[in-house]
Amino acid sequence: xxxxxxxxxxxxxxxxxxxxxxxxxxxxxxxxxxxxxxxxxxxxxxxxxxxxxxxxxxxxxxxxxxxxxxxxxxxxxxxxxxxxxxxxxxxxxxxxxxxxxxxxxxxxxxx
Amino acid sequence: xxxxxxxxxxxxxxxxxxxxxxxxxxxxxxxxxxxxxxxxxxxxxxxxxxxxxxxxxxxxxxxxxxxxxxxxxxxxxxxxxxxxxxxxxxxxxxxxxxxxxxxxxxxxxxxxx
Numbered sequence: 118x119x120x121x122x123x124x125x126x127x128x129x130x131x132x133x134x135x136x137x138x139x140x141x142x143x144x145x146x147x148x149x150x151x152x153x154x155x156x157x158x159x160x161x162x163x164x165x166x167x168x169x170x171x172x173x174x175x176x177x178x179x180x181x182x183x184x185x186x187x188x189x190x191x192x193x194x195x196x197x198x199x200x201x202x203x204x205x206x207x208x209x210x211x212x213x214x215x216x217x218x219x220x221x222x223x224x225x226x227x228x
Numbered sequence: 229x230x231x232x233x234x235x236x237x238x239x240x241x242x243x244x245x246x247x248x249x250x251x252x253x254x255x256x257x258x259x260x261x262x263x264x265x266x267x268x269x270x271x272x273x274x275x276x277x278x279x280x281x282x283x284x285x286x287x288x289x290x291x292x293x294x295x296x297x298x299x300x301x302x303x304x305x306x307x308x309x310x311x312x313x314x315x316x317x318x319x320x321x322x323x324x325x326x327x328x329x330x331x332x333x334x335x336x337x338x339x340x341x
Contacts, residue, residue, distance in 0.1 A: 121270075150330065158265075158317050160332035203270050214259060214323075215284065216330065218270030 120144050123204050123219035131227055136191040138222045140204030143185065150216060151178050151189050152203040160203070163189070194226045232333035234320050240339045241310055248306045249336045253322030257331070260303050262295055264288065265317040265335070274318075277303060310340045 121142045130136060140149070151163045164171050164178040166187065171178050175194075180187040191198055201223050205216040233252040241247050253260045258279050263271035274293070276284045279300040289295075292310075297303040307314055320333040 152332075158319070158335040158337060160271075160319065160321075160335075162330055162332065205270070214276050214278075215261065215273040215286075216263075216271075218263075218272070220268070220270045 119220070120217050121204055121206055121219040123202075123222050125222060126220065127223045127225075129225045129227065130194055132195060134194050134226075136194050136198070136224065136226075138189045138202050138204075138224070140187045140189070140219055141185060142187075142204075142206050142217075144206065144217075145209035146182075146185075146206040147209045147213070148207045149180055149187050150205045150207075151187070152205060154201040154203060154221070163202075191224075196226045196228050199225050232320055232322050232331050234318075234333035234336050236336055237334065238337045238339075240341060243312060243340055244309055246306065246308045247310055247338060248304055249318055249320075249338075250302060250304050251320030251322075251333060252302045253320070254324075254331055255301070257322035257324045258300070259323045260297055261321045261323075261330070262303070262305050263319040263321065265319055266315075271317075271319055274305075307338075310338075312340045314338060315340045 124139045149166045153161045166180045175192045177190040201221040203221045204219040235250045260277045262274040265271040273286050275295045277297040280297050292308045295305045317335045317337050319335045321330045323330050
C-alpha cells in the first residue's frame with residue numbers, strides 16, 4: 118500500500134460543478150502539499166498545509182491531521198482547471214525534507 | 229528571479245549514452261531536490277542537497293546516476309550508460325529552510341531509444 122493514496126484517479130465533470138479530490142496518508146507528517154501539473158510536465162504548488170484550511174480564489178484545501186486526510190475542492194469549475202492534481206506529504210521525522218507523492222488525480226472539466 | 233530553471237526541456241538519447249541535466253534553483257533557496265516521474269505516476273524522490281552537501285539519496289539512484297551541486301547554486305544530474313527504463317520526466321525543485329513551499333522546475337523529459 119502506498120504511503121499516499123488519492124481518489125479518484127480520474128474525474129470528469131461539467132463546467133460549473135463543485136469538485137472534490139481526496140488524499141489519505143499513512144505516516145506522520147509535518148506538511149502536506151497540493152500541486153497542479155499541466156500537460157508538458159510543469160508542476161505548480163497550490164497549497165502547503167499543516168493544519169486547518171486554506172483558500173485561494175476558487176480553490177480550498179482542508180486537512181484533518183487526526184484522520185490523516187486532506188481534500189482539495191474547486192468551486193465553479195472551469196475547463197482551464199483541467200490538469201493532474203497531486204497530493205504530496207513531508208514526513209514528520211526530524212530533518213526529513215523529501216516529499217512523498219500520491220499518484221495524482223486527472224481532472225477533466227468539459228464546457 | 230524567474231523561478232527554477234531546468235535545461236534541456238527534452239532529451240532523446242540512444243541507449244548506452246551518457247546524459248547530463250542542469251537545474252538552476254531560485255537564488256535564495258538553499259535546498260535543492262531531484263525527483264523522477266514516469267508516465268501516469270506521481271514523482272519519486274531521487275536526491276536532495278542543502279547548499280553543496282548531498283544529504284539524502286534514494287535507493288532509486290543507482291550507481292549510474294550521480295548528482296552534484298558544487299557551489300551550492302546550480303545542480304547537475306548525470307546518468308551514465310542510459311537504459312530504456314531511465315525514460316522519464318526529471319524534476320528539480322528548490323526551497324528555503326524547509327518551511328516554505330517547494331518551487332518546481334518545468335522538468336527535463338528524457339527518452340532513451
